Amino acid sequence: xxxxxxxxxxxxxxxxxxxxxxxxxxxxxxxxxxxxxxxxxxxxxxxxxxxxxxxxxxxxxxxxxxxxxxxxxxxxxxxxxxxxxxxxxxxxxxxxxxxxxxxxxxxxxxxxxxx
Amino acid sequence: xxxxxxxxxxxxxxxxxxxxxxxxxxxxxxxxxxxxxxxxxxxxxxxxxxxxxxxxxxxxxxxxxxxxxxxxxxxxxxxxxxxxxxxxxxxxxxxxxxxxxxxxxxxxxxxxxx
Numbered sequence: 001x002x003x004x005x006x007x008x009x010x011x012x013x014x015x016x017x018x019x020x021x022x023x024x025x026x027x028x029x030x031x032x033x034x035x036x037x038x039x040x041x042x043x044x045x046x047x048x049x050x051x052x053x054x055x056x057x058x059x060x061x062x063x064x065x066x067x068x069x070x071x072x073x074x075x076x077x078x079x080x081x082x083x084x085x086x087x088x089x090x091x092x093x094x095x096x097x098x099x100x101x102x103x104x105x106x107x108x109x110x111x112x113x114x115x
Numbered sequence: 116x117x118x119x120x121x122x123x124x125x126x127x128x129x130x131x132x133x134x135x136x137x138x139x140x141x142x143x144x145x146x147x148x149x150x151x152x153x154x155x156x157x158x159x160x161x162x163x164x165x166x167x168x169x170x171x172x173x174x175x176x177x178x179x180x181x182x183x184x185x186x187x188x189x190x191x192x193x194x195x196x197x198x199x200x201x202x203x204x205x206x207x208x209x210x211x212x213x214x215x216x217x218x219x220x221x222x223x224x225x226x227x228x229x
Contacts, residue, residue, distance in 0.1 A: 036220075041222075042222060043221050044206065046218075069134065090156075090158065101146065102148065
């Protein structure tokens with residue numbers, strides 16, 4: 001069965017420090033992978049996606065993620081975190097084919113940013 | 116352009132009452148999804164619409180839950196005889212068509228069952 005694991009429930013980083021949020025997936029075929037961000041009281045905003053091709057993908061707000069098939073990972077990175085990045089981050093996998101195209105989400109990582 | 120909108124933003128209801136949650140997808144998006152976000156279960160898929168038909172209802176938790184979509188646009192999620200465990204944020208998302216996997220989410224409806 002498809003699944004997504006985000007091993008870190010909560011992460012605190014200092015403003016200006018680098019960030020890496022981990023995501024591992026389980027999916028039999030080529031996965032479509034996503035990172036979404038959710039600010040308090042808000043819906044989900046798409047940060048970036050991987051469908052195929054270059055395994056290093058760039059997203060909005062200075063985020064990037066790297067797809068590593070051998071490790072079944074799709075970690076999210078940012079070189080310098082801003083206070084406004086404090087939010088909850090969700091990794092998701094989408095079925096590549098089939099009738100549904102539903103997203104399977106990880107449990108999320110809550111990011112706190114210290115001044 | 117306008118994003119996905121949902122109404123109401125908040126709904127408080129008494130146990131046993133019926134509620135209707137509305138979703139207006141992005142204009143021209145043929146695929147529409149409902150998800151539920153709760154503390155215990157995280158983000159869960161509920162139902163998927165392609166046009167007005169629902170080829171995947173596998174995530175609906177019980178027969179108290181139903182949804183419809185009319186005119187290939189607006190969708191309504193109905194919960195009958197609400198229970199306290201139905202308390203959650205209900206999120207709607209849309210995408211351009213089935214093959215486009217970028218789903219755009221609305222702000223959600225926070226449902227509280229007392």
